[in-house]
Amino acid sequence: MSLKPLTAKEVTTKVINKEPLFILDVxxxxxxxxxxxxxxxxxxxxxxYFDLIDGVEGIVDQLPKDENILVVCAKEGSSKFVGEQLVEAGFGQVSYLSGGMKAWSEHLEPVKIGDLKDGGSIYQFVRIGKGCLSYMIASNGEALVVDTARMTDVYEKFASEQNLTIKYVVDTHLHADHISGGRKLAESTGGAYYLPPKDAGEVTFEHEELIEGNNFVVGNTTVEVQPIYSPGHTIGSTSLIVDGSYLLTGDILFVESIGRPDLAGKAGDWADDLRETLYSKYKNLSMDLIVLPAHFSQVSELGENGQVKAELGELYKKNEGLNISDAERFNKTVSENLPPQPNAYQEIRQTNMGKIDPEEEEQREMEIGPNRCAVHG
Amino acid sequence: MNINKTVDAKGLACPMPIVRTKKAIDEIESGQILEVIATDKGAKSDLTAWAKSGGHELVDSKEENGVFSFYIKKG
Incomplete structure (x- = not known):
């Protein structure tokens, strides 16, 4: 037997299909x-791995004999080093994660969410390693991409396979947890890049303004995308209602949690805005809307085929962050005891504003780690 | 600082900087200083964790133009 590579895509499929997987993370x-x-x-x-340089004898008892073992490290070198030793020690089904956690952080899995009323479809791009979700709304040869990840080639390839022209690129807010691919994707496809004006005050490059009331039409007249100003995570945060059926909430509302209001500056600044959006603005929308957030934080949020979605009405029943009746307690919950801020979030915001332009390798390093954009009630 | 031995791991990727460091530390005496020069960005957190688990002390480190230098006192 020999050591085999397993790609981030293959591991994603196993996670989504709930296939058993034993991981030795070195x-x-x-x-x-x-x-x-x-x-x-x-x-x-x-x-x-540095405890295994002299051999794997010390851990063989902790490893399953007849199951697949996936060895994982940061880039892949150390996992190959350890994996080869496991093969020599007689383990038959050993693989390593090709490209390591770096590749895991970058993998995007396109998942179809549903068809639109007059033709066209909406797709969710699941960045499983980082918990980021982006979207493509496709209709009649045209596409609008929302909250584009840095790996823009994935959207371009997907669009070209489906004969779509990317006409609009929209970010629901200025991201702090990942580097937006929006500008790059728009430049490369000739599409227009839209940002909420209240988040874009310091943005250094040309862009269009994402404003409530200025609807998009994708594919001639078939699909309408309606921006709804919904501050809270950032002052400019804007949600999108797609085809009257889907609510793209950005980092305001997630399936099992709500957004955090502190990533652009001082904690608590936008707690009142967040409450206003969640407890009044969204409440006036149709409860049948399917909420499609920009993040998930736990794999338990991944549903069938890896989709992350929920009905707005269901979330008002189940999501704890939507059920804190006392305003003061709400403010406390979203301002105190927050999880650590995402890795390099200030540099990420600067990059997304065009103020700094790090090399690709540096951008990768900045994005390593979980997204941490949510407050769990 | 009196450096007793130097490992040049420039250009090497994981796990080689630590493999070489481990070998070199076996060749010096307790209390002596090993200098490790590396360019791999993961080297810093890994060397820190490795030194701690092996009972050694990372006494100093610096970075200049993408080249990291670490000074480890053998435990």
Whole structure:
């Protein structure tokens, strides 16, 4: 037997299909506890590779004999090093994660959410390793992309396979957890890049303004995309209603949590706006809308085929963040005891404003780790 | 600082900087200083964690133009 590579796409399929997977993660303990591959059917143990340089004898008892073992590290070098030793020690089904956690962080899985009323479809691009969700609304040869990830080639390839021209690129807010691919995608496809004006005050490049009331039409007259000003995560945060059926909430409302109001500056600044959006503006919308957020934080939020979605009415019943009746307690919940801020979030915001332009390798490093954009009630 | 041995791991990717460091530390005495020069960005957190788990002390580190230098006192 020999050591085999497993791609991030293949691992994603296993996680979504809930296939059993045993992971030996050989990164150091702090990296592992910060961020790892998770899934309902995933079991993982962490033994740093530097404890295995002299051999794997010390851990063979902790490893399954007759199951697939996936060795994971930051880039892949150390996982190959450890994987080869496991093969030599007699383990028959050993693979390593091709490209390591870097590749895991960058993989985008396109998942169809549904068909639109007069033709066309809406797709969710699941960035499983980082918990980011972006969208493509496609109709009659045209497409609008929402909250584009840095790996713009994935959207371009998808659009070209379906004979779509990317006409509009929209960010629901100025992102702090990942580098937006919006500008790059718009430049490359000749589309127009829209940003909410209240988030774009310091943006250094040309762009269009995303404003409530200025609807988009994708594919001649078939699909309408309606911006709804909904501040809270940032002052400019704007949601989109697609085809009267879907509510793209950005980082305001998630399936199991709500947005955090502190990533653009001082904690608590926008807590009142967030409450206003969640407890009054969204309440006036149709409860049948399907909420499509820009993030998930736990793999339990991945539904059938990896989709992340929920009916707005259901969320008003189940999501704890929508059920804090006392305004003061709400403000406390979203301003205090927040999770750590995302890795390099200030540099990421600067990059998204066009103020700095890091090399690609540096951009990768800045994005490593979980998104941490949510407040769990 | 009196450096007793130097490992040049420039241009090497994981796991080689640590493999070389481990070998070199076996060749010096307790209390002596090992200098490790590396360009791999992961080297810093890994060397710190490795030194801690092995009972060694990372006494100093610096970065100049993408080249990292680490000074490890053998435990």
């Amino acid at each position: 990164r150091n303990e702090s990296d592992f506890s910060d961020w790892k591959i998770e899934g309902e059917s995933v079991k993982s143990i962490n033994v740093p």
